Amino acid sequence: xxxxxxxxxxxxxxxxxxxxxxxxxxxxxxxxxxxxxxxxxxxxxxxxxxxxxxxxxxxxxxxxxxxxxxxxxxxxxxxxxxxxxxxxxxxxxxxxxxxxxxxxxxxxxxxxxxxxxxxxxxxxxxxxxxxxxxxxxxxxxxxxxxxxxxxxxxxxxxxxxxxxxxxxxxxxxxxxxxxxxxxxxxxxxxxxxxxxxxxxxxxxxxxxxxxxxxxxxxxxxxxxxxxxxxxxxxxxxxxxxxxxxxxxxxxxxxxxxxxxxxxxxxxxxxxxxxxxxxxxxxxxxxxxxx
Amino acid sequence: xxxxxxxxxxxxxxxxxxxxxxxxxxxxxxxxxxxxxxxxxxxxxxxxxxxxxxxxxxxxxxxxxxxxxxxxxxxxxxxxxxxxxxxxxxxxxxxxxxxxxxxxxxxxxxxxxxxxxxxxxxxxxxxxxxxxxxxxxxxxxxxxxxxxxxxxxxxxxxxxxxxxxxxxxxxxxxxxxxxxxxxxxxxxxxxxxxxxxxxxxxxxxxxxxxxxxxxxxxxxxxxxxxxxxxxxxxxxxxxxxxxxxxxxxxxxxxxxxxxxxxxxxxxxxxxxxxxxxxxxxxxxxxxxxxxxxxxxxxxxxxxxxxxxxxxxxxxxxxxxxxxxxxxxxxxxxxxxxxxxxxxxxxxxxxxxxxxxxxxxxxxxxxxxxxxxxxxxxxxxxxxxxxxxxxxxxxxxxxxxxxxxxxxxxxxxxxx
Ligand SMILES: Cc1ncc(COP(=O)(O)O)c(C=O)c1O
Numbered sequence: 001x002x003x004x005x006x007x008x009x010x011x012x013x014x015x016x017x018x019x020x021x022x023x024x025x026x027x028x029x030x031x032x033x034x035x036x037x038x039x040x041x042x043x044x045x046x047x048x049x050x051x052x053x054x055x056x057x058x059x060x061x062x063x064x065x066x067x068x069x070x071x072x073x074x075x076x077x078x079x080x081x082x083x084x085x086x087x088x089x090x091x092x093x094x095x096x097x098x099x100x101x102x103x104x105x106x107x108x109x110x111x112x113x114x115x116x117x118x119x120x121x122x123x124x125x126x127x128x129x130x131x132x133x134x135x136x137x138x139x140x141x142x143x144x145x146x147x148x149x150x151x152x153x154x155x156x157x158x159x160x161x162x163x164x165x166x167x168x169x170x171x172x173x174x175x176x177x178x179x180x181x182x183x184x185x186x187x188x189x190x191x192x193x194x195x196x197x198x199x200x201x202x203x204x205x206x207x208x209x210x211x212x213x214x215x216x217x218x219x220x221x222x223x224x225x226x227x228x229x230x231x232x233x234x235x236x237x238x239x240x241x242x243x244x245x246x247x248x249x250x251x252x253x254x255x256x257x258x259x260x261x262x263x264x265x266x267x268x269x270x271x272x273x274x275x276x277x278x279x280x281x282x283x284x285x286x287x288x289x290x
Numbered sequence: 291x292x293x294x295x296x297x298x299x300x301x302x303x304x305x306x307x308x309x310x311x312x313x314x315x316x317x318x319x320x321x322x323x324x325x326x327x328x329x330x331x332x333x334x335x336x337x338x339x340x341x342x343x344x345x346x347x348x349x350x351x352x353x354x355x356x357x358x359x360x361x362x363x364x365x366x367x368x369x370x371x372x373x374x375x376x377x378x379x380x381x382x383x384x385x386x387x388x389x390x391x392x393x394x395x396x397x398x399x400x401x402x403x404x405x406x407x408x409x410x411x412x413x414x415x416x417x418x419x420x421x422x423x424x425x426x427x428x429x430x431x432x433x434x435x436x437x438x439x440x441x442x443x444x445x446x447x448x449x450x451x452x453x454x455x456x457x458x459x460x461x462x463x464x465x466x467x468x469x470x471x472x473x474x475x476x477x478x479x480x481x482x483x484x485x486x487x488x489x490x491x492x493x494x495x496x497x498x499x500x501x502x503x504x505x506x507x508x509x510x511x512x513x514x515x516x517x518x519x520x521x522x523x524x525x526x527x528x529x530x531x532x533x534x535x536x537x538x539x540x541x542x543x544x545x546x547x548x549x550x551x552x553x554x555x556x557x558x559x560x561x562x563x564x565x566x567x568x569x570x571x572x573x574x575x576x577x578x579x580x581x582x583x584x585x586x587x588x589x590x591x592x593x594x595x596x597x598x599x600x601x602x603x604x605x606x607x608x609x610x611x612x613x614x615x616x617x618x619x620x621x622x623x624x625x626x627x628x629x630x631x632x633x634x635x636x637x638x639x640x641x642x643x644x645x646x647x648x649x650x651x652x653x654x655x656x657x658x659x660x661x662x663x664x665x666x667x668x669x670x671x672x673x674x675x676x677x678x679x680x681x682x683x684x685x686x687x688x689x690x691x692x693x694x695x696x697x698x699x700x701x702x703x704x705x
Contacts, residue, residue, distance in 0.1 A: 052561075052591040053459065053577060055466045056308045062453060074589050097306055098576040102590030128306045128576070132297075153310035155473060160312060178310055179471035 005090040005122050006044060006147050006170040010204040014221045014277040015043035015171075017206055018270060019094065019231030021064035022047050023073030025242045027081050029262070033238065036263035038087045040270025045089060046125065046229065049078045051096035056127035058182030060232040063239060075103055075112070083119040090122035092149060092170070097129045100137065113140040123147030123170045131163045138167055151175050152198065154190040161197060171204040171227060176211065176220070183232040184210035187219050195224045214276035221280025228277055237265045297487035298581075300616065302609035305486040307466070307579045314473045319488045321393045326385070326495060337388055337496075344417055345374045345384060347499065351507035351668070356640040361660040364512060366668045367643065368504045370528065375410045377646060377673030378500060378528040383410035383479055385496035387418050390477035397421045397472065400479040401465040403430055403458035403524065404601030404648065405437025406673055407481030412446035422446040425465045427456035430600045437677050455594045458524075458604045462578050482525025483608030486579030490608050497531025504668055505535050517664020518543040521672065522651040523569065523622075524602035526611040528672035537619060543663065546611060547655045549597035550624035556585070556593065563593040568607040569615050569622035577605065583612040598627040598685055599647035599678070629654035631685055634675060635693045646673035647681065 009015050018037045022030050034045055050065040050073055057065065082091055093116055097109075104111025116124070123146050129137065131150065141148045147170025152161065154177060164172070174195060177188035191207055198205050207220045208229030217228045241262030260268075298304055305315060325333035341347045349369045357365040370378040387398055398420050402408030408424040415422035424441055428450045431438055441448050454460040462480075469478040483490045483497070501519075508516055519536055521529040523546040536542040551565030563585040565571070572583035575590055585593040585605040597603040614620040625633075630647060633654035638644045645653065649672045656669060675682070686694045 052454075053463050055463050055578070056470065058467070066453075069591070076589075096576075098584075098586070098590040098592075101576060102586070102588070127308050128579075130305060130307065130309050130312045132305050132312070151309045153308070153313075155310055155313040157313070160309075160316075164309075175310060178473065180467045 004145070004147050004170060006092070007204070009043040009090055010171065010226050014225070014281050015204070015206060015227035016041050016270065016274040016277050017044045017046055017227055017229040018042050018234050019046040019048060019229060020234060020238065021050055021061060021068050022078050022081055023050065023068035023071050024064040024235070024238055025067045026071050027077060030081060031085060032263050033266050034085055035087060036267040037234070037270045038089055040267040041274030042089055042270055043227070044092060045087070046092045046094050046231070047082065049075060049093055049095035049099060051099050054096065056180055058180035058232065060183065060235050060239070061181050064235045067242065075099055079115055079119045082121055091120065092123045092125055093121050094125040094127070097126050100126065108140070109137045110140040110143070113137070113144050113146060117144040117146055121146065123149055125149040125151070125173055127151060131160070131167050134167055149173050152194060154178055154194055157197065165201060168203055171206045172198065172201065173229065174198065174205050174207045174225065176207050176209040179209070181209055181232055183212035183236060185212070187216050191220060192223050199224070214272045217273045217276030218280040218283065221277045222283040224284070228273065230273055234266060234269060237269060238262060241265070299490070299610045299613035301574070302581050302612045303487055303490060304581050305579060306576045306581065307486045308470055310470045311466070311473060314469070315486055315488070317393070321389055322488045322492045325389055325392050326492060331392065333389070333392055337385055340384060340388065341381065341499070345380050346372065348503045349373055351504055351511065353511065354641050360640070361656070363660065363664065364666040365656070366508060366511070366516070368500060368532065368668055368670045370500060371643065371645065371649070371671045371674035375406070375413050376676065377406040377410065378497060378531060379407045379410035379481065380413065381499055381531065382481070382493050382496045382527060383407060384414045386477065386479040387411065387414040387420055390479070391418055391420065393477065395475060395477040397423070397476040398479055399423050399425070399465050399468050399472070399476055401425045401458065401461035401481060403427070403461065403603060404599065404646070405430065405434040405441065405677060406601060406646070408446070408448070409437050409440045411479050412441040412444035415446065416444040423468070424448050425451050425461045425468070427451045427458065427461045429456035430458070430461070433681050434600055434677055435680065457595070457600065459592065459595070466578070482527040483530045483610060484525040484578060484580060484582070484606055490580065490610055493527055494530040494534055494610060497527050498534040500528065500531040500670060501533060501535030504532065508668060512666055514666060515539055515542055516666045516668045518545060518667045519670070520545045520547060520652045520656060520667065521670040522547045522602060522648045523607060523611065524566065524604050524648060525606070526608035528670055530608060530610060532668070532670040533620065537614065544620045545655065546615070546620050546622050547651045548622060548624040549599060549602035549630070549651060550626040551596040552627055554624070558587050561587060561591060561593055562596070563605070564596045565624070566595040566597045566602045566604055567624045568605060569611060570624050572607070580609045582606055582609040583615070598630060598681070599651070601646065601648040602651065623655055625651050625654040625658065628689060629658070631682065631689065632691050632693065633657060634682060635691055639693060643671065644675040645671055646675050647678045649673055
């Protein structure tokens, strides 16, 4: 199989992978925000398709999902949004299994994957689908040349790691700490332990859950991660913009105002995190030469 | 007790949970096999003794004289309302808290809808010296206040859940989130035959004492098997508990009575199904760890359910029940809020048994369909109705219910 677009995104050093909930607070804003993140240095974009029962999500992303669903987001409008994005980095769809399973008239996950492939989605992360239940989705992904990312938790050891290794493609999502998503102010020691367990794996290792600052990115990439995934810290910016009454660039120009738009804040946050990741690579102990 | 540990029931069940929880679920599966199925360290002996001495088992099977006359058939009540705590919930809560103790866990978390499972869990935790935190939807906290106080009395923390409509679905999601954080030292005592494997099997096994006793009792009292067994179904734990023993007895009709709420129509736009009839009207999907029958819109978003009884107010149902319905072994039926309230008053007046609003659904079905249920019927009285008195006063005032007592006695002018 030729290297996927996702694999290529890791080829030039540490990947910065931002997450946003699609449709938060509406489709047009999401497009603007995603493009801003790409300008800021995103190598892959994880775009959440909101599910009404997001059991892996902390309050920040739960609220984003509520905003998106009350704005009318559906799988169909999600696919249209992705088709219109016009960005040249890969898109990973993050969603829960029931939405994948229900899509289309035929049974099983294939119709969803087919449609995703058609709009240019490159892979999936499905937080409520452990390796035990992933057979049908893995098959559909293989049939359409898409990657299926798996989460490895701090509690994942031994045989479970092997089972995941057999199924994963694209990158492995290393869950930095137990619990749910949400921005934190520190880096968990669990991160290093988990990365240590995966040292021998060929697939790129991207760390997520709690990363919110440049220093976190630097420290985690310095510790051996191939990428960082940042969600809640970015969704917080969207939330603040939404509650403040969203300011658009056009309005700013019209009013001669200098308030930073949400998109501008996202772009500079992305830049900050990407720079952290790059700095982390510089600090990394060089592998010994043979 | 079955030793089949397949993770599925036909096409339903499975383990759709975040990876962080899978190791704990594997650990639980192993403990279930060893202690529950294998009686290692005398676990099941210990459990049965505690169910007897702390819980008050066996519960009676009582012939309901007035109802038998009213319906001209033999009506028996399996009195789970007399179990300690006032509902069948203790069978499961005590089993799981004891299992967690055998597993070396230190802390217990649980969700609750009506507060009966939370109460039973809090009691079991006090009894066994475990820390206990309960998640309960804000709306349910307001409609089941006596139970909230009972949990607090037994030393449990009660955490209000404010997301969504603030009912059982949100409480389960929030408890799963806690578990994803605390999984290393905490056991999640799920309150019904729902969730990822092994919960649906294990909870059923703890609850199946209901049907085992009922069968022995009916054979002694009536010298026969019943024609029908009726139980209300929310998640379906009292239901599976009452049915499991009778599933192989093909002559025994098994009726799962769901909450028809205010209507069986769904409001797709609003994402609301004003009922909780997932077996009768739901479609297959994945929620809270299992593939089962769900109330969902065409995209797969879960609907907000409704029932006058908090304990039935849930968009999902146990996967084994979904399977037994597909197989034609269990008949899914439903009655609406009005019928349940009327049945609540009827049982209180005719038999001197005040049932939980959940339980009242089974009696409403009996009233409607007794002619088609045979000559000998067991109704599982899953719980008593003291917790519901405030709601019943309010709900009764909004309706014309002939059999309800009038409240004139209160109108005699203050202190
Ligand atoms: C008395 C009573 N009956 C029934 C139920 C419904 O639960 P299940 O369907 O699991 O038996 C409840 C739940 O709270 C309850 O309190």
